[in-house]
Amino acid sequence: MTNGTPAPRKATRRDVARLAGVSDAVVSYTLNGTAPVAAATAERVRAAVEQLGYRPNQAARALRSGSADTLAFLVPSSSDPVFTNPFFGEYASTLEAAARDRGYALYTTATSFRPDEVLARFREFAARQIDGVLVLAGDTPLDSAALDGVGLPWIALNVASRERGVASLGTDLRAGAVAATTHLLEHGYASVGFVGQDDPTEPRYIGWLQACAAAGVPAGPFVAAEVTRPGGRAAGHRIADDRARVGSGAHHGGHRPRALFVASDRTAVGVLRAFHERGVRVPQDVAIASFDGSSEAEYAWPGLTTFRQPVDEMARSAVTRLLAADRDHAHELFPGELVLRRSCGCPDDTV
Amino acid sequence: MTNGTPAPRKATRRDVARLAGVSDAVVSYTLNGTAPVAAATAERVRAAVEQLGYRPNQAARALRSGSADTLAFLVPSSSDPVFTNPFFGEYASTLEAAARDRGYALYTTATSFRPDEVLARFREFAARQIDGVLVLAGDTPLDSAALDGVGLPWIALNVASRERGVASLGTDLRAGAVAATTHLLEHGYASVGFVGQDDPTEPRYIGWLQACAAAGVPAGPFVAAEVTRPGGRAAGHRIADDRARVGSGAHHGGHRPRALFVASDRTAVGVLRAFHERGVRVPQDVAIASFDGSSEAEYAWPGLTTFRQPVDEMARSAVTRLLAADRDHAHELFPGELVLRRSCGCPDDTV
DNA sequence: TTGAAAGCGATACCAT
DNA sequence: ATGGTATCGCTTTCAA
Numbered sequence: 228m229t230n231g232t233p234a235p236r237k238a239t240r241r242d243v244a245r246l247a248g249v250s251d252a253v254v255s256y257t258l259n260g261t262a263p264v265a266a267a268t269a270e271r272v273r274a275a276v277e278q279l280g281y282r283p284n285q286a287a288r289a290l291r292s293g294s295a296d297t298l299a300f301l302v303p304s305s306s307d308p309v310f311t312n313p314f315f316g317e318y319a320s321t322l323e324a325a326a327r328d329r330g331y332a333l334y335t336t337a338t339s340f341r342p343d344e345v346l347a348r349f350r351e352f353a354a355r356q357i358d359g360v361l362v363l364a365g366d367t368p369l370d371s372a373a374l375d376g377v378g379l380p381w382i383a384l385n386v387a388s389r390e391r392g393v394a395s396l397g398t399d400l401r402a403g404a405v406a407a408t409t410h411l412l413e414h415g416y417a418s419v420g421f422v423g424q425d426d427p428t429e430p431r432y433i434g435w436l437q438a439c440a441a442a443g444v445p446a447g448p449f450v451a452a453e454v455t456r457p458g459g460r461a462a463g464h465r466i467a468d469d470r471a472r473v474g475s476g477a478h479h480g481g482h483r484p485r486a487l488f489v490a491s492d493r494t495a496v497g498v499l500r501a502f503h504e505r506g507v508r509v510p511q512d513v514a515i516a517s518f519d520g521s522s523e524a525e526y527a528w529p530g531l532t533t534f535r536q537p538v539d540e541m542a543r544s545a546v547t548r549l550l551a552a553d554r555d556h557a558h559e560l561f562p563g564e565l566v567l568r569r570s571c572g573c574p575d576d577t578v
Numbered sequence: 579m580t581n582g583t584p585a586p587r588k589a590t591r592r593d594v595a596r597l598a599g600v601s602d603a604v605v606s607y608t609l610n611g612t613a614p615v616a617a618a619t620a621e622r623v624r625a626a627v628e629q630l631g632y633r634p635n636q637a638a639r640a641l642r643s644g645s646a647d648t649l650a651f652l653v654p655s656s657s658d659p660v661f662t663n664p665f666f667g668e669y670a671s672t673l674e675a676a677a678r679d680r681g682y683a684l685y686t687t688a689t690s691f692r693p694d695e696v697l698a699r700f701r702e703f704a705a706r707q708i709d710g711v712l713v714l715a716g717d718t719p720l721d722s723a724a725l726d727g728v729g730l731p732w733i734a735l736n737v738a739s740r741e742r743g744v745a746s747l748g749t750d751l752r753a754g755a756v757a758a759t760t761h762l763l764e765h766g767y768a769s770v771g772f773v774g775q776d777d778p779t780e781p782r783y784i785g786w787l788q789a790c791a792a793a794g795v796p797a798g799p800f801v802a803a804e805v806t807r808p809g810g811r812a813a814g815h816r817i818a819d820d821r822a823r824v825g826s827g828a829h830h831g832g833h834r835p836r837a838l839f840v841a842s843d844r845t846a847v848g849v850l851r852a853f854h855e856r857g858v859r860v861p862q863d864v865a866i867a868s869f870d871g872s873s874e875a876e877y878a879w880p881g882l883t884t885f886r887q888p889v890d891e892m893a894r895s896a897v898t899r900l901l902a903a904d905r906d907h908a909h910e911l912f913p914g915e916l917v918l919r920r921s922c923g924c925p926d927d928t929v
Numbered sequence: 930t931t932g933a934a935a936g937c938g939a940t941a942c943c944a945t
Numbered sequence: 946a947t948g949g950t951a952t953c954g955c956t957t958t959c960a961a
Contacts, residue, residue: 237704237729239953239954239955240954240955241954241955249931249932250931250932250933251932251933251934251954251955251956252931252932252933252934252956252957253930253931253932254955255955255956255957256930256931259956261956261957262930262931262957263930264930264931265930265931268930268931282701282704282705283705283954283955284641284705284707284953284954284955285705285706285707286637286638286640286641286646286706286707286953286954286955287637287641287937287953287954287955287956288954288955288956289637289640289937289955290635290637290638290640290641290937290938290939290953290954290955291936291937291954291955291956291957292937292955292956293937295637315667316666316667319686319688320688323687323688332685332687332702332706333686333687334683334685334686335670335684335685335686336674336683336684337670337671337674350633351633351683353588353633354633354634354635354636355636355637355646355683356635356636356637378588456876456877496877497877499879500877500879503879503880523874525807526807526847526848526851528850528851528854528879529854590937590938590939591938591939592938592939600947600948601947601948601949602938602939602940602948602949602950603940603941603947603948603949603950604946604947604948605939606939606940606941607941607946607947610940612940612941613941613946613947614946614947615946615947616946616947619946619947634938634939635937635938635939636939637937637938637939638937638938638939638940638953639938639939639940640939640953641937641938641939641952641953641954641955642938642939642940642941642952642953643939643940643953644953
């Protein structure tokens with residue numbers, strides 16, 4: 228096809244009113260519960276609606292009421308094949324369910340991470356009478372002042388830390404890093420290295436340092452890697468070949484670590500790949516714990532021990548807060564949990 | 579937050595008209611090119627638009643014109659965590675770009691696979707003045723008559739075969755199965771087994787049989803598996819333990835095959851997992867080729883040789899056909915290509 | 930409890 | 946080339 232029939236001239240509210248023998252207003256009252264309607268009248272209206280297969284025109288409703296009963300989910304992405312963000316699918320799923328539960332539809336849109344593009348999307352949303360925007364921020368820098376200027380409520384998802392004036396939420400990355408690193412240490416490995424972004428202010432980096440310090444072991448080595456599978460693979464090759472160089476903030480390095488905290492599942496999958504290629508065994512030669520709890524950690528080989536981000540809870544909270552009458556500009560931090568699998572040296576894993 | 583300012587009272591077309599010193603109509607003419615406008619006038623209008631930051635109200639436009647300039651992407655999913663369809667992300671990405679290129683927004687929605695739910699979504703789309711629907715069908719049965727009744731153009735994505743009266747497209751699964759199986763045979767393996775759904779009419783199953791027949795080798799064994807990672811894992815365990823039973827249409831079985839054509843990457847990832855658990859080496863003990871060309875095949879270990887579905891091309895074609903003035907009810911078949919990696923026994927792979 | 934009617938903001942037809 | 950204006954379908958006062 229494209230299939231499609233000349234459309235049997237859709238019934239309007241007026242048709243319903245006539246058939247039920249009432250005024251237009253009463254139809255509205257009945258359907259929206261905006262005013263009391265006699266039981267008998269309501270019954271006739273409902274029958275007419277049924278008979279005509281009447282569905283209120285949402286465009287008219289939006290025009291009149293200024294609300295399209297729709298939320299937008301905006302996914303800025305730095306790489307070209309958008310929706311590349313691994314969290315996208317998981318968030319989309321729950322956000323849609325949560326929005327629908329509250330009578331809203333969800334409108335999903337990708338964009339480049341460029342501030343002017345993000346702003347342009349916000350403007351488009353406003354023009355479409357959209358009621359609020361959920362932004363999957365990740366590491367995208369957001370120009371909150373400009374976005375606020377559009378006049379749409381919005382909230383940032385997947386954000387690491389509080390920023391003045393922006394509503395946001397995210398997993399407690401630091402605590403997760405502590406949990407993962409500590410677990411590795413409890414296995415008895417003498418030290419734990421870190422693979423992740425080269426950013427000394429990053430909470431996972433900080434958590435790793437803290438856990439090492441708390442255990443009284445030297446932290447290291449630090450191996451810089453992009454948050455991608457190729458980035459992880461490159462880092463893995465450097466480690467396997469004992470070329471891991473000391474990155475910023477590293478305390479020592481240059482020899483292959485016995486255990487590794489990798490800052491994301493994507494990166495860890497790349498590291499695993501590199502290790503396979505070089506014959507480095509996990510966990511026998513190097514143990515690994517990673518971060519995110521995404522599905523790619525589950526079926527990796529060996530299964531990745533990983534700190535799970537509570538995406539569902541975060542998504543539901545995001546919708547609730549976005550729709551709340553009394554809006555806050557807080558940053559909500561969610562706890563996660565460590566999922567144990569084989570890669571850290573634990574005996575078995577469920578899948 | 580939720581952030582949001584009291585909204586600086588949005589400018590309407592009337593404000594623009596007044597500021598530019600023209601009538602409402604001229605603003606429309608200028609912006610939409612619906613009628614000739616003097617260059618000087620147009621300039622004044624544009625300046626006013628700029629100055630006021632005017633954005634046409636899309637709800638009003640939709641009400642008046644009957645079109646929201648929006649396409650819907652509907653993803654029926656059988657499992658509860660919706661958006662579980664592995665193609666979802668890839669399609670969403672390209673569909674959105676293609677729609678945007680043509681001035682349409684894309685509205686993404688998940689639903690259960692239940693026919694009445696799908697129908698309900700179509701009705702909702704119609705009420706929202708949506709212009710057309712892209713349905714990611716997969717193996718979802720669609721009640722095309724009922725959907726046509728809604729009066730919305732629609733097209734089914736990811737469909738295996740032509741069905742009367744429905745516009746659809748999909749990869750040539752049979753040809754892909756032939757290519758994958760044949761490649762395995764060319765490696766010199768004496769026979770090639772099949773892991774996939776237990777459905778003798780399935781094109782990949784048929785293609786597998788055909789390729790074996792063409793090479794003059796017995797086809798088998800056939801191992802039934804759900805199109806999921808756990809399904810693949812279970813099948814993999816049966817194979818590794820030499821418990822692979824003869825499924826319907828199988829020609830022989832009961833001993834571990836030397837090579838395997840697996841009908842999807844998801845399934846293959848599960849098989850790989852099972853083989854790792856049992857110490858079956860790929861490709862030394864069993865070679866594997868799979869189907870889809872998704873990103874999970876790329877970083878699996880070993881990298882999966884897989885038949886890539888041309889998702890991008892299909893998505894672009896879907897949008898084009900959906901928007902075409904002269905709608906067809908054809909089924910468009912796309913060729914794919916075999917991506918060689920290590921799992922089939924090829925020497926190396928790029929990643 | 931019900932009805933009449935005034936818009937919401939844009940489009941497009943009909944004049945001029 | 947430009948200006949009036951009816952209209953899209955619905956919500957919501959205001960009166961009755």
